[in-house]
Structure formats: C-alpha cells, structure tokens
Amino acid sequence: MKCDVLVVGASPAGLMAATSAAKGGAGVILLDRDLAGLDHAANTLFEGMAAASGVRIEDCYLKKELEGMSILSPSGQSATIPAKGYFIDRKKFDEHYLSLAQNCGVTLLAGAAKKSLQQGNRRTVYLDDDEIEAKVVVDASGVSSGLARQAGLQPMRHPEDIAWAMEADVELPGLGEEKFFQYWIGSMAPGWKATFSPAGGDRATLGVFVRGHGQNVQPFFRGFLKIFKAHKAGQYRDIEDLKILSIRRGGDPICVLPGEMTANSLLVTGGAAGQSGLAYSMRAGTICGTVAAQAVGRAAASTDFSRKGLLAYEKLWKREFYWQYRMGRASLETLAMMKDEEINRLVRGLSGKTLISSGSFAKKAAYAGAVVSLYRPRTLLDLAANLMRS
Numbered sequence: 001m002k003c004d005v006l007v008v009g010a011s012p013a014g015l016m017a018a019t020s021a022a023k024g025g026a027g028v029i030l031l032d033r034d035l036a037g038l039d040h041a042a043n044t045l046f047e048g049m050a051a052a053s054g055v056r057i058e059d060c061y062l063k064k065e066l067e068g069m070s071i072l073s074p075s076g077q078s079a080t081i082p083a084k085g086y087f088i089d090r091k092k093f094d095e096h097y098l099s100l101a102q103n104c105g106v107t108l109l110a111g112a113a114k115k116s117l118q119q120g121n122r123r124t125v126y127l128d129d130d131e132i133e134a135k136v137v138v139d140a141s142g143v144s145s146g147l148a149r150q151a152g153l154q155p156m157r158h159p160e161d162i163a164w165a166m167e168a169d170v171e172l173p174g175l176g177e178e179k180f181f182q183y184w185i186g187s188m189a190p191g192w193k194a195t196f197s198p199a200g201g202d203r204a205t206l207g208v209f210v211r212g213h214g215q216n217v218q219p220f221f222r223g224f225l226k227i228f229k230a231h232k233a234g235q236y237r238d239i240e241d242l243k244i245l246s247i248r249r250g251g252d253p254i255c256v257l258p259g260e261m262t263a264n265s266l267l268v269t270g271g272a273a274g275q276s277g278l279a280y281s282m283r284a285g286t287i288c289g290t291v292a293a294q295a296v297g298r299a300a301a302s303t304d305f306s307r308k309g310l311l312a313y314e315k316l317w318k319r320e321f322y323w324q325y326r327m328g329r330a331s332l333e334t335l336a337m338m339k340d341e342e343i344n345r346l347v348r349g350l351s352g353k354t355l356i357s358s359g360s361f362a363k364k365a366a367y368a369g370a371v372v373s374l375y376r377p378r379t380l381l382d383l384a385a386n387l388m389r390s
C-alpha cells in the first residue's frame with residue numbers, strides 16, 4: 001500500500017493528525033492495532049485546556065459536567081479550584097473522532113506497525129504480513145511506541161519519569177453525582193496524583209498515577225482505596241459495598257517533556273512524544289497533521305520530506321506549549337520534594353480560599369505560585385531550581 005501520510009495509532013493525537021492531514025489535502029491511512037475495539041483510559045478534561053486547544057466538547061460523548069476540582073492532602077484537608085470540567089464517554093469520543101476522520105477521507109486500517117525503514121525519501125512501515133509506503137509517517141502510538149526510537153529519535157527528555165497508572169471504574173449508589181473531581185497529592189501516589197472522577201449516577205473512576213516506583217502500581221491503588229473509603233465513610237454509609245467493575249493500566253507522560261519529534265519522513269505526536277493530556281495532545285496532533293499535509297503538498301514536485309522540511313511542527317508546537325510543559329514538570333518535581341506534613345500544612349492554609357481558575361497561563365501560574373509561597377515559602381526557590389533543571 002502507498003499513501004501520502006500514514007498515521008500509526010488512533011490516539012487522540014493520531015485521530016487529529018489524520019483528520020487535519022486529510023483536510024490539508026493529503027491521502028491518509030490511519031492504522032491501529034486495536035481498531036475494532038479501542039479501549040482507552042483517559043476520560044476527563046477541563047474547559048480551559050480544551051478551549052486553549054481548540055477542542056469543542058460534543059454532546060454525543062459528554063457524560064457529565066463538573067464544577068471544578070478539590071485538591072486533597074494525605075490527611076484529607078481540601079482546597080477547591082472552580083474550573084469547569086467534563087467526564088466523557090471515551091468509547092463514544094473515539095467513535096466520534098474516527099467517523100470525523102473517515103468523513104474527511106481518511107482510510108482506517110487495522111494492524112500493528114512492527115518497524116519502519118526510511119527508503120530513499122519515503123518511509124516504509126512493516127506490519128505482520130503487509131507493508132505501507134508513505135511520504136510522511138506520523139507516530140502517534142502512545143508512550144510505549146517503538147517507531148520513533150527505532151528511527152534514532154529520543155522523543156521524551158525524561159522517559160524514566162512516565163507516571164504509571166491504574167484506574168478502576170467503580171459503582172456505588174449516588175457516587176457519580178458529586179460535582180467536583182478530587183485530586184489527592186502526597187505519598188499515596190508519589191510524584192503525581194490519586195484521582196476520584198464522578199461520572200454521573202452510580203459510576204465514577206478511582207485511579208493512581210505514580211512516578212519513580214515502576215509499572216506495577218497496584219499497591220498504591222490498594223492504599224488509596226482504603227484512604228478514599230475512610231474519607232467517604234461519613235458521606236456514604238454503604239461505602240464498603242463499592243464495586244470495582246473494571247481496571248485499566250497505562251502510562252501518563254505528564255512529566256517527561258517532549259524531546260526530538262522530527263526525523264526524515266517521520267513526525268512523532270501525542271504520548272509517544274511526551275505530550276500528555278487529551279486536549280493538548282489533540283492540539284499537537286492537529287499541528288502535526290497540518291504540517292505533514294503542507295510538506296506533502298509542497299514537496300509534490302521535488303519529493304523531499306526531509307527533517308528540515310518537517311521541522312515547522314516542532315517550531316509551532318514549542319510556540320504554543322513549550323513553557324507550559326516545562327512549568328508543569330517543574331511544578332510536579334517541586335511537589336515530589338514535599339513531605340506529607342508539608343502538603344497537609346499547605347492545603348490546610350489554602351482550604352476555604354477560592355483559587356484562581358481563569359486568565360492566561362502566566363497569570364494563573366503567578367497567582368498559584370504566590371499563594372502557595374504564603375504557606376511554604378521555599379516553594380518558589382524549589383520551583384525556579386526545578387525549572388532550570390527541566
């Protein structure tokens with residue numbers, strides 16, 4: 001098979017890359033090894049990030065609107081951030097964007113990419129018993145992707161810092177009706193967070209996202225479940241009846257920072273390039289697909305799809321996201337330096353205050369830094385040091 005642009009992985013980034021490349025006039029194949037039954041974990045996003053990424057939340061996959069998030073410390077102190085958020089039906093979300101891609105002319109193909117080789121000025125991707133030659137290949141196959149590394153790229157600057165996650169769909173009468181996400185921080189989920197996300201009715205998800213403790217984070221999940229049940233015991237008399245319906249595991253590249261994303265005839269996007277989060281990776285995929293289509297169009301006469309021709313993707317991505325990701329990593333590194341007692345003190349200090357949730361990224365970051373420093377003065381110094389190191 002031959003095409004202009006081959007996208008590997010129907011991840012949020014891959015779906016958007018395929019759609020935007022097709023909209024840009026390229027002939028696109030979107031390949032996924034699990035195309036018949038996509039089963040992705042991520043199911044929550046916030047209005048601010050969605051709007052900044054140009055993502056419109058569609059009714060066809062929206063399950064529940066939430067009013068914001070509560071940050072909880074190990075001892076159960078909480079501070080609230082009003083910020084509109086969404087719990088989505090992930091299967092319907094994937095179906096929606098797959099059908100959008102198809103409507104734009106993308107060909108969907110089930111199969112697993114095994115390796116890719118640059119041949120002349122094209123790249124051939126090998127499947128079990130087939131091969132596809134493309135002018136540009138987009139690797140959007142998630143955190144465990146091998147295509148970019150095979151091509152000699154280091155698409156994550158800190159791959160050892162993937163947060164490994166375990167998330168459960170749970171059921172308890174009324175649990176899904178709560179109005180705020182809960183993000184627990186501290187030793188119950190070192191390096192990132194434990195989460196409670198109400199999905200409406202009796203359904204919710206509970207998860208742990210842990211850095212620096214390997215891929216098996218089940219012990220942390222068990223620990224968090226106990227903390228969660230103890231915390232909710234006053235609110236739900238039957239909390240011990242909480243049923244775990246299903247479990248998903250995976251890696252969240254929240255803190256790894258994107259590295260090299262471009263090689264000859266190859267672009268890397270989404271989790272594969274350390275671009276974490278549904279909304280931001282969709283925007284990254286859109287930029288990636290647009291640049292791929294432009295390269296294909298521009299190079300049609302000269303057939304040149306070199307790294308130089310594709311570098312616009314990195315440039316455009318950096319212009320929008322570089323500092324946000326660096327600040328994000330520095331913040332999580334700073335959080336990881338705090339002991340539980342410090343987090344308890346900090347959240348106790350913030351409790352009852354309304355933390356800012358609107359305005360520019362810089363304004364929100366400055367405000368959050370100033371407020372946190374009131375209760376933990378060393379924070380700004382730690383943050384600056386971590387920013388320099390990131």
Ligand SMILES: Cc1cc2nc3c(=O)[nH]c(=O)nc-3n(C[C@H](O)[C@H](O)[C@H](O)COP(=O)(O)OP(=O)(O)OC[C@H]3O[C@@H](n4cnc5c(N)ncnc54)[C@H](O)[C@@H]3O)c2cc1C
Binds near residue numbers: 012042114143248271
């Ligand atoms: C448990 C968990 C919960 C999360 N929750 C949230 C959340 O609520 N909100 C949020 O914003 N972010 C969340 N994240 C982070 C989020 O999942 C990712 O940052 C984001 O979805 C980007 O997805 P991805 O690029 O990693 O690709 P993935 O979603 O991993 O998709 C990769 C795709 O590539 C396919 N693929 C892989 N290898 C091949 C191959 N060789 N050939 C063909 N196809 C292949 C896979 O089948 C898959 O469909 C969560 C992460 C985890 C692990």
